Amino acid sequence: MEEQSQDDGVSRRGFLLTSAAAAALAATAENPRPAAAAATAAPAEVVEVALEVNGKARTLALDPRVTLLDALRERLDLTGTKKGCDRGQCGACTVHVDGRRVLSCLTLAAGLGGKAVTTVEGLAEGDRLHPVQRAFVACDGLQCGFCTPGQVMSAVALIEEGHAGSEAEIREYMSGNICRCGAYQQIVQAVRMAKEEA
Amino acid sequence: MRPYTYAAARSVGEALERAGDGSAYLAGGTTLVDLMKLEVVSPAHVVDITAVPLRGIRRGPRGLFIGAMERMADVAGHHLVAEPYPVVAEALRQSASPQIRNMATIGGNLLQRTRCGYFRDPATPCNRREPGSGCPAVDGHNRSHAILGTSDACVATHPSDLAVALTALDARLSLRGAGGERTLRLADFYRLPGGTPHLENELRPGELITGVTVPALPWARRSTYVKVRDRRSYEFALCSAAVAVHVKGGVIREARVAAGGVGTRPWRLPAVEEALRGRPMRTETFEAAVAHAADGARPLARNAFKPALLRRTIVRALVHLAG
Known part of the structure; x- marks a missing residue:
């Protein structure tokens, strides 16, 4: 990890993603909890969602637990929307769904089929800021x-x-x-x- | 968050069919998704009912009907709500944040869970979350907790502002389950914690709230919701009062008074209503009427201020209506 962080040209986000992936691997190898959870619930399923994000049609295959916030940041690389508390208490993750402001951290992406999402990346027109x-x-x-x-x-x-x-x-x-x-x-x-x- | 299977329902029938043991309905998500992340609730199956057409705000013979899937913001701003029932609109506008009011539904609002910090933290015991595990709030951080309707097993407040306003107006819930449709007074819907705080209400497994009916009450135009809290906005009530008065010739003919932030469920105060009836609409009446508002209260180590706060909150609401 130290070597990576010192490499020139490694962005902070790229570094964080690499570290997170490593941490996730470690968790599956050593942490028995996901297996225990899987035993009490049905196996994880995948839900397909077709929605519009900043005017572009997007289709995602997602675990039904994925929030809109995580779908935007981790799947669509739209990292302008921020994860503050992730509990609906801070408003950092505010986006518009069908023109209404909502908290993307408390919105499940699975339920957004046919909806139009606007994030902060969708406000400017080219170089002209909103x-x-x-x-x-x-x-x-x-x-x-x-x-x-x-x-x-x-x-x-x-x-x-x-x-x-x-x-x-x-x-x-x-x-x-x-x-x-x-x-x-x-x-x-x-x-x-x-x-x-x- | 624990894994679950997910299905979206398009009708009430489909929703009821898809619900089963260990399932949860997903409406606005502002309670459920939060509590699933905290692992306070971990349903095996989530039935998304956002597309179920339980909508509509309309006046009927029995009063105002509000579909369970209407969003808080839309109800607060609706003319059939704001004009005849200011107490409802004001309670909604003082709830949560604009973003949450855009998401959260009326049915979900009434089913939201307590904000007790011990309930929300699975690392601590909580009789409401895990029956028989104990209640650290009784001797712990209990400044925000209830003083009315408490038991040794649980002292958590009911957090909904809307429920307080609807309790004052004697609203009724429409419920639909496998056994058909039934209606229930909201006042009879919430249970006192007693020895079984995990049984919060009369909802049967798989049953859905389909709507709320607020009885016609022409004099409820003169009503208000006063909410006292630690910060001015985006905060739950330390104490609140929903009050409506029918005044003729300077005399109070009828009154409705309910309180929030002090009870384990929305707390109607019939003794205060009775003490207001037939008396002149002025401060001396208000002060006298609230004298016994907190009778029977069991204040805790950190919320001994609540009985006085309750009395003053009701007086403030009445003074506002007198002005």
């Missing part, structure tokens, strides 16, 4: 940036829902997106700016 993305840049609506894709997806939906009327309303309707850096003031400013442009 007005909400431009506003986040202009207002410095982030510090570390990890929650930003979720904040942006929520903000886009919030403006479309008509809930960006006042600062108090923006704060209330952005409350499903936690920012541990505390960039809330700038996030609210960004939503207001984007709303003016919309």
Whole structure:
């Protein structure tokens, strides 16, 4: 692992994927739990799902336990959507399904046949950022940036829902997106700016 | 998450057919997927009912009918809900987050599980999750726990805001199972924990909630939901009050009062309702009426503030309705 991490040209994500695969192998060799679980439940099955992601038709064959979040990140290589808590408490994984903002960590991919998913990668038109993305840049609506894709997806939906009327309303309707850096003031400013442009 | 088999149903009949021992229905997923990840629940079979057409929000002879698969956000914003029953819309709008309200269904909301930290952590005992294993909350971290309807086996609160509003309005559930259809008052649906906290409600194996009926109550236009919590938004209630009043000539003719965050199930307060009836709509009446609101409460080491908070929350709701 140390050698790999020192190799030039190995991206952080590539490295993490390699490490994760190694860890998974180790788990199957030494950890009896998956076998025990398989004994009490039917063998893992595969569900085929045809959906649209950022305007492109995609078909996936998935274990029915796979969430939309993991399908996006691990199968479709759309890593813009972030895994924060993975328990529906932080909003970092917010995406749109059929135009509504939802938490991809609590959405099973198996149930999304025929649905249209939009992630943060689907907002810009070529090099031209979405007005909400431009506003986040202009207002410095982030510090570390990890929650930003979720904040942006929520903000886009919030403006479309008509809930960006006042600062108090923006704060209330952005409350499903936690920012541990505390960039809330700038996030609210960004939503207001984007709303003016919309 | 433990492995399970998955099937999507397109109709109630198909859903009932596919359900069986160890199966779970998947609606919005905001409770089930969360608890499957925590391995608090591990169904062998998941029946996805998101395509089952249990939809519709409509006025009928028996009141307002809401299909079980309607999403919280859609119900909160619907004119047939928001105008005649503000308490329902306000309870929904103060629940969870916009994303969760876009996903979670009305049926699922009523079946959500307690937020007790011990229930959610399979590494600790919990009589609700594992009958007979014990209740660490009784002597542990119990600041958010219940003071009414508790037992030595369980002191967990029911977490739904909507259920509190619907209990105040005397809503009824439509249920469908292999044995046919039946209706049940929501107030009779939830069980007290007693010695069997794992039996949370009257739902039979494989039975589905198909809808909720809120009886017509013209004076419920004057109703509200007050929710007190540790942060302003996206948080469960420490205490909440669903209140409706029928006032004529400055006198309270009828009242409905239910509380959340304090009971092991949504807690209707008939004694407070009775004490309001026939009295002038003013603060002195409210203060007197809530004096016995927490009678019978069993506060725990860390939530001794709840009886007073309960009284004040109800008064705040009444003052709001008087204003």
